[in-house]
Amino acid sequence: MKKRSKTHINKKTKGIIGGLSIIIILFFSFYKIDNAIRPVARIQAVHFAEKTANEVIEATLTDYLTQNKYTYSDFAVLLLDEDKKVSTIEMLSYNINKVQAEVTLKINQSLERNGKRSTQIPFGSLTDKSLLIGKGPKLKINVSPVGTATVELKSDFREAGINQTCHSIYAVIKVKMSSSVPMYSYNTETELKFLIAENIVVGQIPYITAFSQK
Numbered sequence: 564m565k566k567r568s569k570t571h572i573n574k575k576t577k578g579i580i581g582g583l584s585i586i587i588i589l590f591f592s593f594y595k596i597d598n599a600i601r602p603v604a605r606i607q608a609v610h611f612a613e614k615t616a617n618e619v620i621e622a623t624l625t626d627y628l629t630q631n632k633y634t635y636s637d638f639a640v641l642l643l644d645e646d647k648k649v650s651t652i653e654m655l656s657y658n659i660n661k662v663q664a665e666v667t668l669k670i671n672q673s674l675e676r677n678g679k680r681s682t683q684i685p686f687g688s689l690t691d692k693s694l695l696i697g698k699g700p701k702l703k704i705n706v707s708p709v710g711t712a713t714v715e716l717k718s719d720f721r722e723a724g725i726n727q728t729c730h731s732i733y734a735v736i737k738v739k740m741s742s743s744v745p746m747y748s749y750n751t752e753t754e755l756k757f758l759i760a761e762n763i764v765v766g767q768i769p770y771i772t773a774f775s776q777k
Contacts (some may be wrong), residue, residue: 608742609751612706615680616738616753623673624757635760638732649764652771659716667714678708705743712738720768728768731761
């Protein structure tokens with residue numbers, strides 16, 4: 564009886580040790596696979612999120628500007644000094660705030676309608692093995708906007724030649740996007756810059772009023 568009991572205990576102990584060994588092997592295998600896949604998965608997911616945001620926002624802003632046909636004079640007035648040289652650029656705050664509000668609304672409406680997208684990527688493309696790229700079962704990448712996009716109109720000056728300066732007015736759009744693949748999810752903030760209008764000013768850089776500058 565004692566021998567059978569001892570044999571039974573040994574088998575049970577071996578079974579427990581075997582089970583723990585399998586668990587440990589599976590854990591380290593998953594850990595190794597996770598370390599190999601996670602960085603690539605993040606790059607793929609974030610890239611798709613940024614691409615989606617860029618496409619939706621660019622299409623919306625292009626359509627808005629095409630419809631409204633704004634020019635530089637809609638946003639700024641050049642004031643001359645006694646020598647007929649540009650001394651001050653007076654920004655038209657009403658139009659700036661109007662465009663900023665309208666663009667913000669339209670971009671957020673577009674993101675709500677078109678910002679939720681998905682694509683598929685082969686599992687092998689999430690590894691660092693060149694031989695596996697484009698192979699394996701397809702995994703879905705989902706993206707969607709998080710919160711609302713913000714829009715701010717800004718301006719800056721840059722040299723445009725001898726005694727000439729280019730004054731640019733542009734929109735800076737910031738949007739947060741969520742992207743996910745099986746087992747992983749990421750949030751990323753994308754900042755996009757789009758030219759609204761610009762003008763060449765002859766002479767020294769003039770004083771600019773009532774507007775945020777870069």
